[in-house]
Amino acid sequence: MAIGALSLLGFQLVDSAFIARLGTAPLAAQSFTFPLSFLIIGVQVGIGIAIAALISRALGAGERERARRLSTLVLMAGSAIIGVLAVALWLGQRPVFIALGADDTALAYIARYWPVQLLAGWFGALAYFAYSVFRAHGNTRLPGNMMVLTSLVNLALDPLLIFGAGPWSGLGLPGAALASVIAFAVGVFITARRLFRQRWLTRLGLGGETRRSLRPFVGIAGPAMVSQLMPPLSAMLAVAVVATLGDTFVAAWGLASRLETLSLMAILALTMSLPPWLGRCYGAGDWGQIQRLMRLALKVAVAWQLALGLGMALAAHWVALALAGQPDVQRELALLIRFLLPSYAALGVCMLVVSAGNALGFPLWSMLMSGVRLFVCYLPCLWLGMQLGGWIGLALGAALGNVLAGLAAWQLLRRMLRA
Template identity: 75%
Template sequence: MAIGVLALLGFQLVDSAFVARLGTAPLAAQSFTFPLSFLIIGVQVGMGIAIAALVSRALGAGETGRARRLGSLVLLVGTAVIALLVLALYFAQEPVFRRLGAETASLALIRDYWAPQLLAAWLGAALYFGYSLFRAHGNTRLPGSLMVLTSLVNLALDPLLIFGVGAWPGLGLPGAAWATVLAFGVGLLVLGVRLRGMHWLAGAGLLVEARRSIRPFLGIAGPAMVSQLMPPLAAMLAIAVVARLGEAEVAAWGLASRLETLSLMVVLAMTMSLPPWLGRCYGAGDWGQVHRLMRLALRVVVAWQLMLGMGLALASPWVAEALSGNPEVRDELAILIRFLLPSYAALGVCMLVVSAGNALGWPLRAMLMSAARLFVCYLPCLWAGAWIAGMSGLAVGAALGNLLAGLAAWQLLRRILASPRRSPAESS
């Protein structure tokens, strides 16, 4: 999964790097769309967390028939929900982007980019639901391989569709979105072929299963979706703060956001692969294994993120130069890398605790932890830093917010693991 996440997030960073060659204005326009793209991802991840937890618990308890019915339901309902969300975001685009601080010139660029980008988001959500089903059954190899495949297809298509080749003039900014559409389409074709031979889906008893599972599903998916939707909301508020500093700062922030998700590849891989394992332990009542898994995961996350963060911080001028040739954007991006990247060790701890909470029946605690991370620690520090010292202060404030959130999550996990072994649902 780490290899797959690296490939998937790498192609998003490559998208932004190619778009940066078009100029500051297209990169800033793309950056304005990130919070709404994260909104779609938040809904799909919340639903994926719930289905992975319920399917893995059913498999751990030996209920294979129920696991098949749950798999079918999430594919049908999930794609329909994301389709409705995509349509709503398309028709509401102008007032939403104006509120985020986009000027008329940026809106014109966004208008051509937004429709194919929303189509790509819907295809990506359908692909993610398929990944969730495979992960719930303990198969992380296929999702990881498909992430690599879609990334390679996107990487090959990006320069052709953005800049053109020969007599083909290229599409500019919309070309990045169409490359993603085609890449996800290839992934869905492969996923559909593999699912047909797995016998993980059922066509009968879906209505009865829906009535039976709606409450436990919403009990996990509701708080999980709220937890996942809070980062897009925070991203909207953050980019509104950054927009006051200037267009170059918005472009640098957009590149830093892409680099953030790429640098968190190990954490994201664990948040996808660890919960199904924890869910099976939950179903089997093996709490000793839960404790061992969490301790090991936390050690790996902190060690890896500190090593990666410090290395990138030391190399920040060269990394920024590679991602953006514009001197203004490059200098601002270097500042963000220098302060933010090492702080992701603490952010990784918080993300892991939230992910484990959803898998082990602590969805409300996980949701509250997400809210505290963003609205008590991160945003106030970011805003105060920007107010005091501009872009440098913003970078320091965001890093401090991540550190505070990581410490709070660590204290919460220590109390949970030290408590008597009782039903997590009872302790929520």
């Protein structure tokens, strides 16, 4: 899963690196869409958390027929929910982007890019739901392989569709979204065939299973979705704060956001692979194994993120040089890397605790922790830092918010394990 997450998040960073070669305005326009893209991802991850929790618990209790019914239901419901959300985001795009601070130039780029990106988001969600079913059954190899495959397809198509080749002039910014559409569609097609071959889906007993599982599904997916929707809302507010400084800072912030997800690939792999394992232990009542798993996961998270963060901070100048095409964007991005990357060790602790809480029957506690992280620790420190120290203060405040969130999550985990 770490390899798959690295490749998947890497191709998103590659998108931004290619778009940066188009100029600051297209890169800033793409950065304005990140919060709404994270909104779609937040809903899909919330549904995926419920998928992994319910199916893995059913398998842990030996209820394999129920696991088949649950797999079918969540795939059907998830595709419909993401489709409705994508249409709503397309219809209401202009007032939202204006509220985020996009000017007329950015809106012109967004109008061509956003519909294609929404289609890419829908295909990406379908692939994610199918991957969640495989993970719930203990198969992480196929999702990891498919993430690598889709990233390679995207990498091959990006330069062709963005810049063109020979007589083909390329599509510019929309070309990056179209490459993602094709890549995710390939992933959906291959994974769907494997799902049918594994016989993990069924058409029998869906009505009764819907009545039986609707309440526990909503009980897990509801708080999980709220938890996952908080980061996009926080990202919108953060972009609005950064936008007051100008397009250069928005572009640097957008690249830093992409780099954040890439640098957290080991944590994201743990949040995808650990909950099904915890769910099976939950179904079997093995709480001693749960405690051992959590201790190991937290040690790995802190050690890895500290080593990576300090290394990236030392190489910040060269990383920014590779990612950003404009010298002013490179300078501001390097500063963000130096302050933010080491703080992701604490952020990783928080992410693991939230993920574990959803898998272990504490979805409301996880939702509360997500809210505390973003709206009590991160955003107030970010805003206050900018007021006191400008761009440097903003970076330092965001890092301090991550550290405070990690400390709060550690206290919450101790309380959950005692309970």
